[in-house]
Amino acid sequence: MKKFLLLFFLFLCCSNVAYAQDAPDLPPGLSEGDMPDLPEGLTEETPAPADDSLQIHPKSFIQVDLTGFLEIRSGMRIRHDAYEKSTPVGEGRLHAELEKHWINAGFKISSDYVYDTVVGRNRIQLDEGEGWLDMREASLVFTPADFMDVKTGRQIMTWGTGDLVFINDLFPKDWVSFFIGRDVEYLKAPSDTVRISLFSWIANIDFYYSPSFNSDRYITGRRISYWNTMLHKRSGRDHIVRVMRPEQWFADSELGLRIFKNIRGYELATYGYRGFWKSPSGMDVRRGKATFPDLNVYGASIRGNVFSGIGNMEFGYYDSGNDRSGKDPSVRNSEVRLLAGYEIEIARDFTIGFQYYMEKIRHYHGYKKSFQGDNPPRKHYRNVFTMRITRLLMGQNIKLSLFAYICPSDSDYYIRPNMSYKLTDLWTVEAGGNVFYGRHDYSFFGQFEKNSNLYFSIRRYFHF
Amino acid sequence: MKHFRTVGLLFSISLFLFITADTGSAITVDEIVKKANQAAYYKGSDGRAYVSMTITDSQKRRRTKKFTILRWDKPGKDDLYCEDQKYYVYFHLPADVNKMVFMVWKHVKSDDDRWLYLPALDLVKRISSNEKRTSFVGSDFFYEDVSGRNINYDTHELSREDKNFYVLKNTPRDPDSVEFSYYIAWIHKKTFLTIKAEYYDKNGEKYREYVALRESTIQGYPTITKSVMKDIRRGSSTVLEYANVQYNTGLPEKIFTERYLRRAPVKYLR
Numbered sequence: 001m002k003k004f005l006l007l008f009f010l011f012l013c014c015s016n017v018a019y020a021q022d023a024p025d026l027p028p029g030l031s032e033g034d035m036p037d038l039p040e041g042l043t044e045e046t047p048a049p050a051d052d053s054l055q056i057h058p059k060s061f062i063q064v065d066l067t068g069f070l071e072i073r074s075g076m077r078i079r080h081d082a083y084e085k086s087t088p089v090g091e092g093r094l095h096a097e098l099e100k101h102w103i104n105a106g107f108k109i110s111s112d113y114v115y116d117t118v119v120g121r122n123r124i125q126l127d128e129g130e131g132w133l134d135m136r137e138a139s140l141v142f143t144p145a146d147f148m149d150v151k152t153g154r155q156i157m158t159w160g161t162g163d164l165v166f167i168n169d170l171f172p173k174d175w176v177s178f179f180i181g182r183d184v185e186y187l188k189a190p191s192d193t194v195r196i197s198l199f200s201w202i203a204n205i206d207f208y209y210s211p212s213f214n215s216d217r218y219i220t221g222r223r224i225s226y227w228n229t230m231l232h233k234r235s236g237r238d239h240i241v242r243v244m245r246p247e248q249w250f251a252d253s254e255l256g257l258r259i260f261k262n263i264r265g266y267e268l269a270t271y272g273y274r275g276f277w278k279s280p281s282g283m284d285v286r287r288g289k290a291t292f293p294d295l296n297v298y299g300a301s302i303r304g305n306v307f308s309g310i311g312n313m314e315f316g317y318y319d320s321g322n323d324r325s326g327k328d329p330s331v332r333n334s335e336v337r338l339l340a341g342y343e344i345e346i347a348r349d350f351t352i353g354f355q356y357y358m359e360k361i362r363h364y365h366g367y368k369k370s371f372q373g374d375n376p377p378r379k380h381y382r383n384v385f386t387m388r389i390t391r392l393l394m395g396q397n398i399k400l401s402l403f404a405y406i407c408p409s410d411s412d413y414y415i416r417p418n419m420s421y422k423l424t425d426l427w428t429v430e431a432g433g434n435v436f437y438g439r440h441d442y443s444f445f446g447q448f449e450k451n452s453n454l455y456f457s458i459r460r461y462f463h464f
Numbered sequence: 465m466k467h468f469r470t471v472g473l474l475f476s477i478s479l480f481l482f483i484t485a486d487t488g489s490a491i492t493v494d495e496i497v498k499k500a501n502q503a504a505y506y507k508g509s510d511g512r513a514y515v516s517m518t519i520t521d522s523q524k525r526r527r528t529k530k531f532t533i534l535r536w537d538k539p540g541k542d543d544l545y546c547e548d549q550k551y552y553v554y555f556h557l558p559a560d561v562n563k564m565v566f567m568v569w570k571h572v573k574s575d576d577d578r579w580l581y582l583p584a585l586d587l588v589k590r591i592s593s594n595e596k597r598t599s600f601v602g603s604d605f606f607y608e609d610v611s612g613r614n615i616n617y618d619t620h621e622l623s624r625e626d627k628n629f630y631v632l633k634n635t636p637r638d639p640d641s642v643e644f645s646y647y648i649a650w651i652h653k654k655t656f657l658t659i660k661a662e663y664y665d666k667n668g669e670k671y672r673e674y675v676a677l678r679e680s681t682i683q684g685y686p687t688i689t690k691s692v693m694k695d696i697r698r699g700s701s702t703v704l705e706y707a708n709v710q711y712n713t714g715l716p717e718k719i720f721t722e723r724y725l726r727r728a729p730v731k732y733l734r
Contacts (some may be wrong), residue, residue, distance in 0.1 A: 020670045035626055036660040039688070041679030055708055067562045099563075101730045141727060149727055158586040184529060185584040200575055216653050262721065265569060265577040267590075305575050308594030343590075395700065396602035425527050425558035461559035 083236025151312030181455030309344030324362025508711030520701030
């Protein structure tokens with residue numbers, strides 16, 4: 001019996017030894033004797049630091065916060081343009097933001113001081129965004145009730161789901177800045193408005209009222225040449241676009257509404273707008289001036305995660321109020337606009353996105369019948385595909401991006417390559433281009449062909 | 465009788481040898497992993513911190529980012545409940561990202577929802593979230609290091625322990641989904657904080673290392689308030705320092721919505 005037990009014991013011990021011998025070599029990191037030291041705070045010798053050494057006061061909420069940048073930006077046309085200067089952009093800019101927020105109120109003043117070498121007029125024109133001063137924001141924000149925010153004054157607003165394609169975002173755009181190669185943040189121009197936002201568990205409501213019309217900073221010919229439908233040729237500084245802008249306070253006001261809700265990460269929204277076409281979209285033939293006809297827009301959108309990427313769809317009906325039947329050749333026809341997009345990070349720091357955008361003329365028959373002009377009428381459908389590729393390199397300090405609008409129905413395209421490099425936390429350099437091409441001189445992007453340009457900028461940020 | 469005693473003794477010895485060879489500990493691996501996950505990412509019902517991040521590249525150039533981070537946990541059945549969370553990251557510096565907000569709704573069972581708010585454009589941008597092991601704001605930390613890696617994505621084994629640490633080897637269930645073939649984590653026995661982690665590539669070479677540099681007990685919760693992540697291949701490293709850490713602040717869930725992207729919740733960011 002004793003012998004048996006001894007054997008049994010030996011067997012058990014051996015099986016353990018065998019187990020140990022069968023075990024593979026320990027992988028790196030698992031060898032004995034490399035236990036880390038305990039960090040400060042967990043060792044018995046060093047007591048944990050007193051709590052107040054871990055208290056820092058983030059400056060921005062304690063005092064008024066001043067941030068901004070100084071920038072030099074210069075560009076050149078890559079094609080000869082008989083109607084414009086060879087540099088679409090050449091400027092020094094100081095951007096300063098002054099901001100302060102309390103719990104229930106705050107203010108923001110954001111202004112740009114510009115030394116411009118291209119247009120050469122220093123008179124301030126806030127609507128066009130020309131002159132030595134561009135007041136981008138001067139707003140007050142307050143929370144009168146727990147369920148309500150109010151923001152009033154000059155402000156930048158954005159909503160909708162498109163990537164550089166806008167359907168229900170009827171806030172003013174600065175197309176000139178966008179085309180000449182200013183930073184993309186200058187695509188959004190300010191509105192003078194009151195914005196009231198209401199929040200509840202059923203849905204949220206955003207409402208704004210602008211007592212006077214805030215138009216786009218549209219193409220005037222001062223920096224960008226365009227297709228002149230009256231003269232049936234390209235024009236620029238020789239024919240600055242003359243407009244009749246709705247200018248009466250309160251009578252020519254704008255209203256916008258968004259009702260939105262986030263359902264488990266899916267953002268649903270419906271929109272309404274009452275105002276005017278944001279860029280000239282009609283003609284007063286008698287006076288020879290471009291007009292901003294009445295416009296109402298109704299739309300909806302959805303955005304959310306789809307197959308590990310972001311999918312979005314947006315719809316809008318553009319009701320051209322001054323030409324409901326679509327027979328008036330001096331007013332732009334009503335349109336149905338549709339957008340579907342998808343964006344995905346296909347590899348680390350490498351993102352691609354695609355969008356399909358469609359514009360359909362509502363009363364095409366009426367439009368075609370009444371159309372007057374030398375160039376062919378617009379097609380019933382305008383299709384645009386957009387593509388975005390973004391690659392981040394060197395610890396995300398270099399950003400390479402390419403955005404392209406490709407329009408098979410008009411046979412034209414617009415490509416925006418860009419690269420930026422953050423030299424340090426304060427210095428950034430950037431270079432890029434705006435390349436337009438069109439088979440026809442009168443198509444949407446084709447008319448800007450001679451404005452194709454390259455630009456370069458250097459920027460130094462500051463904060464106090 | 466003597467026989468029985470011998471039998472009992474020998475049997476206990478062999479049993480002991482058998483058990484120690486296997487696990488050697490009363491706590492299960494599963495419990496260690498859960499407690500470590502809890503200690504790292506789920507302290508209290510919510511939390512906030514002011515974070516300084518210093519990134520040093522291979523040429524010793526330094527970049528600094530400062531942000532406030534707010535965290536909200538979905539209430540669960542018990543203290544060990546570690547599931548969905550919401551994060552709100554408000555940037556102070558550098559100046560080019562000042563007042564930008566990054567928001568995440570972290571889902572354990574599906575893809576996260578992520579948003580970025582760009583104040584200059586008033587733009588609420590949606591960003592895709594399939595790449596969780598991508599650099600967090602240009603640092604050596606990954607998104608997953610900041611908000612936690614799903615513990616079910618790896619198998620865990622306790623490879624050894626001493627008086628201070630449990631040493632866990634973590635192997636991905638889906639090796640193609642990640643860049644590491646395994647990582648070793650040193651879990652502090654008393655606090656369940658991860659004090660060190662080493663990541664190994666497919667050739668068994670260490671290429672990434674995390675080390676906790678300072679612990680502070682805040683409101684009774686042991687917290688790592690200073691840590692470093694090194695990217696050995698690139699020669700860069702990032703130091704994270706947490707200040708103004710506070711737990712159970714009573715942060716409401718509604719902060720993590722579009723409203724507060726556009727209008728920063730000053731009360732909770734102070």
